[in-house]
Amino acid sequence: MDRARKLGLIGALLTAFSPIVYSIDPVAILDPNSPILNEVYKDEVPVSGKVIAGVGMSGLAVNGELALFPKAESSLGFACVQVMSRDGRYWAENTFVLPEIDLGDRVQVSYPSKYNDLLNEYDADDLAILSYSGRCEKKKVNNFMVTTRQKLVDKSRALIVYVNSSRADTYIRVMNDPLKKVTKKCRKITEGRRTGYDTICRVDMSERTPAVNPVKLGIYRRKFNKSLKPVQFLVVLPELNS
């Protein structure tokens, strides 16, 4: 084979594989200041008192196991990622450095967990991921970004909020979208251990996305004759073209 034909073949191969090369998402890596993943997996469960355990979205395409949808303004900044299993056995909180991102970019998270095999066994509803801009030391947060996992890809498109309701009856309400300002009952998990969180709220996104971004959500809980303090927070939605 002469030199020209060899070069032509290499060129053809590169052209054939180019969509794959270009479809690789920018990757967030662990903060170099704390390069070892801060994670725990044990039966003596760590317990979190936070009402919102995770915010995710199903039905989005994703490369790798875990992805975030940060705002373009967060480019080259930090993102805190908290991961908690429904049974409370796995818990992690780590700061990641975001890559350079454009509007609507999906960021793949490099998550070097020594429990990856165990994490992959958790079903779609059994692992909650909560992420927000900034370092994890940030105390008061009510503005979250959407996360997703490989196991949520095949589900219908919906915004999912994982709630530690204290076993109260729970409802979710979209506060700032007039067309979607409906109150929806959340599903209480009844099976198995619920130390991490016990309720899953879904806001359907299959037909249309809310007209506003970020979307303001309210979680309302009632425990027998007593209403618990409502929790309101913002979620930055990804640019959903497909």
Added chain:
Amino acid sequence: MTTPVMKGGLKRVLGIFSRGGFLRKEWLLLLMVILIMSLVFYPREKIFTIDVSTEVVSFRISDPKYSEWDISGASLQKHFFEETEKATLLPDDSHLEPSKGVTVQLQRHGVSTIYIKLTCDAGSVGRIDTGDGKYIELGEWALISIIGEVKPKLFPFRGTLDIGDDVTVGIDSILLGGSVSIVEEKLLTNGHYIAGKETLNPGDRVQLWKSQKPVSKRAEDGSCINSKTLNVVEEQREMSDVDGFVRTEPANNYFGPVNALNLVAHGKADYAEVNRFGSAGYEIKVLPLTRFVNDPILAILLGVVTALLLLLELVSKIQSFNDSKNKGDDIHD
């Protein structure tokens, strides 16, 4: 010393087990082991009995007629979002008629108010017969509070059961203590025996399960619709239906105050799942091999087979002794 008739009979018996005989010892032994093992592993009916004291219990009603309750004098709230809703005082002879599939949660701390919460994802949780020919129709959510009851109350039910709660932040009602017993069917008879008993610790959460995958079913007309009823959630196993009752004692009981809710329930199940704080939890089940110890019929059968094997061994030894004696006689002749 043996008579000729006895000698002939013994020879015939020995002949059965001889090398050319139609029942060789090895085959008989194998047959008996297979018989015993198949009797040990043959599935049997197991009834789980739960006897606990708890502050919280939930059940999903599968038979509404079996689960009607007297709620005379209780107060009713029907609206989830209206905490300040003025409660309706129910007249005497009021009865709760729950819908099929409704999730009922009972809660009580000490001897204080008894709360009965009824929830559905969609549809109606049921209605209240006020005893005067009128009904109060209920929506997706209802809270019935029984305050200052002066006599004991009994709440029977048929449905799936979830006792206690996982210990975590924000939980104030837990299982206080009790036990799970497993009663198993005796071999070849209608009798039963206690195959095991486990003590439950405060803070445990208990559910009864069947091993097989649930069959898909649709909600019936007029029933309370929830994700479980519609099988929206894919499940690998199905909770067992149990019959049971909750008894509550008044604060001024003759024997002094009796805490919280006392629950007794019986039902067929394959295992009980116990979630325990600070551990991976465990399952309560009967292992087939423990039937050797617990089932008297199987123990007797095993004894008989062992005696038979000993007899076979004895016969075999007599036979080899006779053979060697005959050989000795032939050499002398």
